[in-house]
Amino acid sequence: MYPNWILQRSHLTPTRIALTYEQQSWTFEELKIISLERAEQLAALGIEPKSRVAILGPSTPRLVIMMFACMHLQCEMVMLNRKLSKVELQYQIDDAEVENILVDDEDVSLLPNLKKSLLFSEIESTDGQPIKVSNEWTAEQTVSIMYTSGTTGVPKGVRQTVGNHQASAVASVLNIGLSEEDVWLCAVPLFHISGFSILVRSLLYGNEVKLYKKFDANGAVTDIADGRVTHMSAVAVMLQRILQGLEDRGEEASPKFKLILAGGGPVPVNYLERAHRLKLTVSQTYGMTETSSQTATLSNKDAFRKLGSAGKPLFFNRIKIADAASPGTKGEILVRGPHVTPGYIGRFSERSATMDGWLHTGDIGYLDEEGYLYVVDRRSDLIISGGENIYPAEIENVLSGHPAVQEAGVCAVEDETWGQVPAAFIVLKAEATEDELIDFCKERLAKYKVPKYFYLVTELPRNGSNKLMRRKLIELI
Amino acid sequence: MYPNWILQRSHLTPTRIALTYEQQSWTFEELKIISLERAEQLAALGIEPKSRVAILGPSTPRLVIMMFACMHLQCEMVMLNRKLSKVELQYQIDDAEVENILVDDEDVSLLPNLKKSLLFSEIESTDGQPIKVSNEWTAEQTVSIMYTSGTTGVPKGVRQTVGNHQASAVASVLNIGLSEEDVWLCAVPLFHISGFSILVRSLLYGNEVKLYKKFDANGAVTDIADGRVTHMSAVAVMLQRILQGLEDRGEEASPKFKLILAGGGPVPVNYLERAHRLKLTVSQTYGMTETSSQTATLSNKDAFRKLGSAGKPLFFNRIKIADAASPGTKGEILVRGPHVTPGYIGRFSERSATMDGWLHTGDIGYLDEEGYLYVVDRRSDLIISGGENIYPAEIENVLSGHPAVQEAGVCAVEDETWGQVPAAFIVLKAEATEDELIDFCKERLAKYKVPKYFYLVTELPRNGSNKLMRRKLIELI
Numbered sequence: 024m025y026p027n028w029i030l031q032r033s034h035l036t037p038t039r040i041a042l043t044y045e046q047q048s049w050t051f052e053e054l055k056i057i058s059l060e061r062a063e064q065l066a067a068l069g070i071e072p073k074s075r076v077a078i079l080g081p082s083t084p085r086l087v088i089m090m091f092a093c094m095h096l097q098c099e100m101v102m103l104n105r106k107l108s109k110v111e112l113q114y115q116i117d118d119a120e121v122e123n124i125l126v127d128d129e130d131v132s133l134l135p136n137l138k139k140s141l142l143f144s145e146i147e148s149t150d151g152q153p154i155k156v157s158n159e160w161t162a163e164q165t166v167s168i169m170y171t172s173g174t175t176g177v178p179k180g181v182r183q184t185v186g187n188h189q190a191s192a193v194a195s196v197l198n199i200g201l202s203e204e205d206v207w208l209c210a211v212p213l214f215h216i217s218g219f220s221i222l223v224r225s226l227l228y229g230n231e232v233k234l235y236k237k238f239d240a241n242g243a244v245t246d247i248a249d250g251r252v253t254h255m256s257a258v259a260v261m262l263q264r265i266l267q268g269l270e271d272r273g274e275e276a277s278p279k280f281k282l283i284l285a286g287g288g289p290v291p292v293n294y295l296e297r298a299h300r301l302k303l304t305v306s307q308t309y310g311m312t313e314t315s316s317q318t319a320t321l322s323n324k325d326a327f328r329k330l331g332s333a334g335k336p337l338f339f340n341r342i343k344i345a346d347a348a349s350p351g352t353k354g355e356i357l358v359r360g361p362h363v364t365p366g367y368i369g370r371f372s373e374r375s376a377t378m379d380g381w382l383h384t385g386d387i388g389y390l391d392e393e394g395y396l397y398v399v400d401r402r403s404d405l406i407i408s409g410g411e412n413i414y415p416a417e418i419e420n421v422l423s424g425h426p427a428v429q430e431a432g433v434c435a436v437e438d439e440t441w442g443q444v445p446a447a448f449i450v451l452k453a454e455a456t457e458d459e460l461i462d463f464c465k466e467r468l469a470k471y472k473v474p475k476y477f478y479l480v481t482e483l484p485r486n487g488s489n490k491l492m493r494r495k496l497i498e499l500i
Numbered sequence: 501m502y503p504n505w506i507l508q509r510s511h512l513t514p515t516r517i518a519l520t521y522e523q524q525s526w527t528f529e530e531l532k533i534i535s536l537e538r539a540e541q542l543a544a545l546g547i548e549p550k551s552r553v554a555i556l557g558p559s560t561p562r563l564v565i566m567m568f569a570c571m572h573l574q575c576e577m578v579m580l581n582r583k584l585s586k587v588e589l590q591y592q593i594d595d596a597e598v599e600n601i602l603v604d605d606e607d608v609s610l611l612p613n614l615k616k617s618l619l620f621s622e623i624e625s626t627d628g629q630p631i632k633v634s635n636e637w638t639a640e641q642t643v644s645i646m647y648t649s650g651t652t653g654v655p656k657g658v659r660q661t662v663g664n665h666q667a668s669a670v671a672s673v674l675n676i677g678l679s680e681e682d683v684w685l686c687a688v689p690l691f692h693i694s695g696f697s698i699l700v701r702s703l704l705y706g707n708e709v710k711l712y713k714k715f716d717a718n719g720a721v722t723d724i725a726d727g728r729v730t731h732m733s734a735v736a737v738m739l740q741r742i743l744q745g746l747e748d749r750g751e752e753a754s755p756k757f758k759l760i761l762a763g764g765g766p767v768p769v770n771y772l773e774r775a776h777r778l779k780l781t782v783s784q785t786y787g788m789t790e791t792s793s794q795t796a797t798l799s800n801k802d803a804f805r806k807l808g809s810a811g812k813p814l815f816f817n818r819i820k821i822a823d824a825a826s827p828g829t830k831g832e833i834l835v836r837g838p839h840v841t842p843g844y845i846g847r848f849s850e851r852s853a854t855m856d857g858w859l860h861t862g863d864i865g866y867l868d869e870e871g872y873l874y875v876v877d878r879r880s881d882l883i884i885s886g887g888e889n890i891y892p893a894e895i896e897n898v899l900s901g902h903p904a905v906q907e908a909g910v911c912a913v914e915d916e917t918w919g920q921v922p923a924a925f926i927v928l929k930a931e932a933t934e935d936e937l938i939d940f941c942k943e944r945l946a947k948y949k950v951p952k953y954f955y956l957v958t959e960l961p962r963n964g965s966n967k968l969m970r971r972k973l974i975e976l977i
Contacts (some may be wrong), residue, residue, distance in 0.1 A: 024816060024817075024818070024836055024837050024838055024857075025816075026815065026816060026818065031815060032815075034812070034871055035812050035813075035815065037870075158818065159818075193670050193674075196673060196674070196678060197670075197673070197678070197704060197705060197706070198512075200677070200678045200679045200680060201673060201674070201677045201678050202677045202679070203677060227674060227815065228674060229674070335511070335512050336512075338503065338508060338509075338512065338704065339501060339502070339503060340501075341501070341503070341635065341636075359501055360501050361501055380501075393514075394511055
């Protein structure tokens, strides 16, 4: 039996603080009442139980409540990424065949067209219609769908079920512990698994989430130094700004602060050393959309002994390296456990996410003698920029669509702020300026995916079977 | 995927202390190594993987290791209760059709006969045989079988699966929290769910268990006052002795000590008040063999506001009262969740434990306006004596088998030490002395079930349909 997390949590600890945003707070009971009301309003507007809806909005309580309302209706929520271009959003909306798009008024201008869309304000001012909300969910039921690209650069909608989310949240608590006083600072996007999983954990654990509309280094530093929060999820670029902030102020993390879960790519060693000096506990983690957040996490205790490692699997998971006969052998990282997605929707719905029960991540890594995971090479030359995944093929596909481009190759270039940024290598067949190419990309790609550098070359490095060798691109500079 | 808890825990935190007994400690890795060795020895002696074995022994590391070895072999362990009479043990051994009985040398004299039995010493001195131990278990696999009686007084073997135990342990942590420093004092029997669930939690949480061979009030008081342990499971009679001990010494619980989980029947209000004064946190809990330990737990915070309540369900459970239209209405307590047994073995194997997914506990209770559970009457006039369940029908069945007894009725009498003790009301058809009846019972019943009082009466109170009215027995005194 899987309880409706919102109803059950409110039943168990109604008066505990669930959510804080700026100066306002809501208890679990208040969130339940408002989200049930919102669900009734959605029903009155024709949103069917178990239908598929897309949601778009900034990280505010309005969005949280809208998500919870959809969860009461057991809808499949397609989490739209606010940073995407209209072309990218349109692709996802089409692929997911959503019946409705719920959009925060603030984000209307981001949508490619307003067909099927319902404004938050419209929903909030509708008279509700009585509905029957289930006390129980099933493990297999899809809660959220998040798009992520793969080798081909074509985004796939990943299903995240009740069972996936619950297993992930529970496994995390067995790793990092739990106290009633825990408060998670959420400054990562709610449309990403990093942010949404904080909401799920809050419902399962009964702990408060302090929500930021966007990452604010200054606010985070204050919250961490004062012990106003105890946990935070961050990517390297956020961590760097927090470290800088603490250093500038000459402050340390409060003893009440427990840990920063650092995901979305590797954390530079230098950051870990500075965090250590600032008494800031950092746990590096390895996870992905397909694993509903963390699949391995390195404890702070091991941070220096196992420098560069993503740690060990969480309790309900297993990790192995394909065809690795002994520790230290590199190979594809395979993951198994109840947190692994059952598969995709849309054009990839026929494709299974796993083979023989194992998720083939495409990432290359190895396990050391003690079973610690080291990720040495990201899948499909993945570029990780400020925690966002960028697949070179996706950018190459766009550039190749430009009338003047004969072929294009994209790879990562190191960047002090973002860790990595994409660089494009282009063979032209007609005249085109860099500005033209940038504009062309901007229309079709999220801003963070637009190459920061363009290099015109006469040919791209290819191997014997004519496959683009992205790793050789950098040598062309 | 359900991991082999022992292998997974040892993989994740090999060097943490898992078990302490007297002056000795074992890490999770050590327990893994020894239990794997023991599993190989069991295999060499012909114990088949997935076969059903009975286990009998006092609460020592030897028993823990033997249990873990059986778990590696995925055996179904019938946990024999050391307090039972030979007649009772024989019934369980026959009913369970066990293929082997593993018995601690110390307990050989408790067994009705030595057929099928293997001594711990014999196992420990055997040369092992290589085996293949699975890294993964399934939710449905039976880990333990514990016998409990019901309305008819005939003991039923309750299956407790991997899924049951895991759900129970995880739900508990979402309720009471978890820290790496937690240490559970285990002074309740390992053959009971109260004790065995401490071992399961230790494997899932990675925390230390401090094991007592038997409850030692003096030792427990020291461990609690010194903060050597952080959690303990206890029944009322143990709690009373701990309170007395702290009071006598003029000490308080250490601030490091977190809570006593008080189960196996109600805790007198007076104990709660004394615990409060001694800064000892007590959480009352309601659970049973069929729910693999706790199903509801009252937080200490609510101890006085909700005096006498067993609290709220744990996160993955639901509790309702049969046919209760509104709060406050009394009725049978129904329980639902992944911790509820799938059913029985032996002569009751055809009987489902649940109806429409709900376990009908036979206990009577109500839920208040806020959803707190109050247990007002135990199933089948259940007598709870020092945390042990005694079913009147079981004693009546035995007494009725005596040649001089025409009929017998048994009910609870309040007792200052044990909470309750059984009293027998007997209609004779021939001469018999009380001593004769006591001896007759002692041969067939665990000592704690032998009635403390015998009353000779001319007839038993019965209702219109001739059903024994046990609640009226007490009026005959």
